[in-house]
Amino acid sequence: MRNSSSTIQSGSRPEDMPERTSRTKTLPLKNMLLTMVKICAVVALIFMGFLGALFVFLPLPEPSIPEATRIYDINGNLISSLFVENRIVVPYDELPQHLKDAVVAVEDKRFFSHKGIDISSILRALLRNFRAGEIVEGGSTITMQTAKNLFLTHDRTIKRKVLEAIYTIKLEMRYTKEEILEMYLNIIYLGHGTYGVETASKLYFGKSARDLDLAEAAMLAGIIKGPEIYSPYHDMDRAKQRQAIVLDLMVEQGMIDEAAAQEAKQAEITLAGMPKQSSAAYFVDFVVAQIREWNPEVGSQIYRGGYEIYTTLDLNMQAAAEQAFARYMPEGSKDADGITQPQGALVAVEPYTGHIKALIGGRDYSETQLNRAYQVRRQPGSAFKIFLYAAVLDSGYPINHTQMCEPVEFPGKASDDVYKPRDFGWQGYHYAPLDIRQAVAISDNVVATKWASVIGPGTIIDYARRLGVESPLEANIPLALGASEVTPLEMAAACAALSAQGTYAKPIAILKLVDSNGKVLLENQAETRQALRPDTAYMLTSVLRSVFSPGGTGSGLAGFFGSRPVAGKSGTSDNQLEAWFVGYTRELACAVYVGWDNREQSLSGTGSAVAGPIWASFMANALSGEPIRGWEMPDNLYWDKVCDKTGHKANITCFDWHYELFKQGTSASVCPTNHVFEYLLGALNREEEPQVNRVPIFIPKDAPAASTGSPGGTTQVEDLEQIDESVIEELLPYLEQGDQTGLEDFDWSQLLPGLVPHEPDESGGPGEAGLDGSDEETSDGPNGEPSHPEGHQEDVESGLGQDGEGNGQQGEPGQTHPGATGSRGSSGLQEARLATGTKQPEYAAAGD
Template sequence: MKKMLLLLLIVAGLLAGCTSLALPPELPTPSKVFDAQGRLIATLSPQKRIPVPLKDISPNMQQAIVAIEDARFYQHHGIDPVGLLRALYHNIRAGKIVEGGSTITQQLAKNMFLGPERTARRKIKELWLTIQLERRYSKQEILQMYLNQIYFGQGAYGIEMAARTYFDKSARELDLGESAMLAGIVRAPSLYNPATNLNGARERQSLVLQRMVELGMITPEEAREARQKPLHPQNRLAGQTRAAYFVAEIVKYLQEKFPDQPDLAYTGGLHIHTTLDLDVQEAAEKTFQENFAQQDPALEGALVAYDPRTGHVKAMIGGKDFSRSQFNRALARNQPGSAFKPFLYAAAIDRGYTAATTLECKPVSYEIPGQPPYQPRDFNGGYHNRPFTLKEALYTSDNVVAVELNNRLGPQTLVAYARRMGIESPLRPYLSLALGTSEVTPLEMVRAYGPLANGGVLARPFLITKILDQKGRVLEENSPQLQQVLDPKTAYIVTDMLKGVLQPGGTAAAAGALLDRPAAGKTGTTAHFRDAWFVGYTPQLVTAVYIGYDDKSRSVGATGGQLAAPLWAKFMAAALRDEPEDDFPVPEDIIFVDICADDGLRATPFSSRVIKAAFVKGTEPTLPSFWGSTTPWGLKLRDLLQQDVNFLPEELWKTLKDLDPGMEKKNH
């Protein structure tokens, strides 16, 4: 009978040992992320750890890990037959693996000294090393080494890095609920990662707490309070600093692409080749740091830069400090303000309007069924009470003209053009949409400005060019996806209009002085100065800068031209330092004409305000301007218009003929 019992114990121990071997603690192979030139951006599982003494680890954590991993840790001498039997019993009862048979000392020996192979020879080595560890070190020393060695997922090795990664605190500050959740991760970090599987992690936490109650470490009331306490584990990379928001998006993409292997990015040994340019990214990070150094610590921002010719995302910043906030504002929706206007003007040019078309900025009221009349005002709250050419209206960001233009085209037309150019967020087809009242992301804005920079061609943004597994096999490969969405002439005319934003008289003239190369862009400022934007571009690079508070009740207190545009200009100057100062290619049949800003007609030597504008050949104004003229013929023509704005074309022609007999009649 005794021999039979001994045999059963041996068999049970072997079975539990096999169970332990089937689910060993993960020994990840680091994945590497490279930039577009093959330079290493980040190693995703690089044994990121911060060793700490046992006295700096919360007693809650010490008890929790012992309870779930090795309840008899302080009683055995490294190898625990009782623990093997207990694990077997619990696993059979649960119908799944809920407890391993390896002791903490065995796991430490395995992690520190052995490879991942599963052989009888390796098991013998493990047992021998376990005995040696127990002989050489005290239980406290073994527990300290173990807690500093084990892998907790998301690139975090050791309890200090895990505490910082998941809960943004030190190991000594972990409370009971946090400790139980972290202790529960160790058995299978991919499966019980609380940032990606909170429900599973909660179940595991509950099991840890129950074991602590059974072992007399805590009371049932303490366990109940720990279960009920809300926890907000962070989804972040342990110790990640350079291009942190970009790399976090890479990890998120891999987790979504391989849902059955959520920790593959950290443990799969992948080589991930991306579109990021480290030089451009570092220029963005340096500019951001300098810009925000003297700002309110709560003020946040984002920057996205991409190549409109390929769709390569060259830089991404989602906030000032990834270690403080992992919320990626480059992918968050906010109202863009007047930065949305270029889509409206592209629609207008396509529909026969020109840069010289004039609309008045004057008091106007639009009837909205079921709502009070909509009465748009200019940025300063008033009106200019004069006509604007479309070019001047865009580069000075006149709101009243933009709303009237949207009224004439129809808000659905604006929605269609924004969609065509790359905006995917929900858009509300209201007259106010012209002023950027629907929320979009910075990444969407660079995508939608891309066709303006690239001859009407939309390049879909992407972050990853190729993913290779450990054996060099290609898991995924991406190439540019290009689509002609605008007439090249329309794209160029709008770009020519937006160049004025960075020139004297434009809303970002000061920023234009910081960037000594051809460029175009648009400022955006939302109601009550809540958000500031600038989206601008050269032929090589489109960049969106967003600045605002996460708390939308707060105001940035400045315009996009004052706050976002200078940051954009400094970044672009640094990012393009070694790039040629190319201008935008001029499409065939585009011509340039000097027009009078007061009436949109062809400028004369007497015009006081002259704008050079681009036109499709045949659409340019041919009549000379008269508003700025003090000659007899100019005064007479002005008087005629003031007396009767509905004069007959022939009467106008007769007047011009009388003043200049050599003038030839054209179809105006």
């Protein structure tokens, strides 16, 4: 039977049963601490496991040290450095021992004994920083700094510190101490944008780190701690104090003795001087663009690959270009984009080689990097006529061939349009026949369009292509006046071909490209081709030299050159929106362009007045000191006498004549006029030759001196009294009838004692004179500048009709400068002469 008293009722508890502790009560302190320790241990184990896994699985990156690319000019002078970090890497074995010792002594004296992390240095740094209340010392070793600089940022985070420690240990495991120190010496920052001891050594001392002495090495090592504080350029006294600390540490560590240290402390330090900013930024951009086009992979590494690029630029010529720009560019003003306007460009190319010797792509590279030398096309105006007349002369037309300057019409672009070219001036036409030399010298537009019609726009384009123009060209009559757009680089290269006897060389800027290991990746030479026959190039050069004669559009620039032979052509686009001057000597060709980027504002000046002084100043200074040389005349060219009045080859009665250049095998008509009979007829009737509006005769600057003894000039009416009466009686019937038929055998040479007729020169003219620099032109002023450098402002404004405008300078009509023999056919500087007889007429202004 069950005892009911022993039954425990639900919900009751025996009095002697102990009370259970509540789960919500606080654990004893020791249990809490034990739990925390366990938790920390687990976290630590997890963290250590993570670090271990990170150490095992995190690969050490391959060290990649960005190295600066160096660009040199033709003479080996440094033009510019391209870099992410300005650095030149030098092998460990090539660095002097005292430089390596100095760095180790001041940065990490236990470098060769610790395993990458120096615990004692870290503890010492912590203690000093704690006492000072600020960071006064770092505990990083050379290996730790190398790991940070190679693989990490400079952010002060736990993540960076952890990775730095791992990379430091791995560096020590993979590389020798010497290899780590080599890396360190080539990557440390040493102030003024330089990285590594080699670049810094050249910056501060103007020499390679290989050549540093002890004093210089100690100063360089002292800069590492604070380049902005200890740079000798900032504070030489502070730099010397830091140098002394380095030397004392080297003595303390047994690297040098006290005597060597004292000698280094007392040594005078000579600084190289801060380098100037690159003066060829547009050229450098052009070089980089060329490399990227040639090899995109190399181009992508150009700022970190450590390449050496040897170029064609001549820094002396570049300086001359920048000086000319600074002096003669029109006064500028800021446009809406903050860019100074007008802008401009200059390109100089060496004949035969195609070497670009100077290049400017704008007024200020810091304002705009648009390179107008080759990235911008503009209308060249009459400067494009060099292609027109290259085609004309190469087609066999002689220089004395004429076209009448009178109103003419051509079909326009639309079916109902009419194109009517005009010359600048109140008349718009000269109403006179102009030979090629005259038309080029005064930049006549009407005659140019007539020649374009004769040979065809397609032929002009063909010759422009031969001479290197790749820009789109429109086949129409205005093309001859520069209506299509080209680049300054194309124009300069074309002029270089004319100077090089018709040999076109594609412009190049890079001669050689070498990688950081010394391997030559590229050796460059210009592609060449014979674009024109040598005789055509010579004849066109002779014609373009007349541009600088009195009356020519470039006459105001002649004083820049003295006796140096020079050829050129001005150009101005419609409404004077663009101004050009292109030209060359035997040694150098150059094109200059000036204009507003938006092409909305006039320059209020012509090519000769705006671009001409820049071109002439540059050319004169760039060639200063160079021997004066001309061009050698090809054997199949010869000089012959041309009648001033008719433009035909002179006959025995042509007493007013000048020499002109001819090509063997080409025909040229002989003057049909008996000028003695014509004169006597006029004198008998007491009639004076009427005044006419004519263009001056341009004496070729390269013409030979005459040897006939003829004084030239004109015969005065009073000379009739010298004629024997019997001769007058014999001639009178013919004179009264105005017909000389029947006088074919008359001895005209005996008519007047003062007139000695000459025989036309059939064999090539006296002498073998060429474009050899024998002209006696206006003398130079200081530094190759003209005696009156502002003389170009005297040019007479004139224009290009529909497609351009230009200028000229009135010469002094009627003046002649006889040569040694007293002949008008003499060489040397000749004044413009007029084909007018006894009277000296006015003549129309020139075009450009």
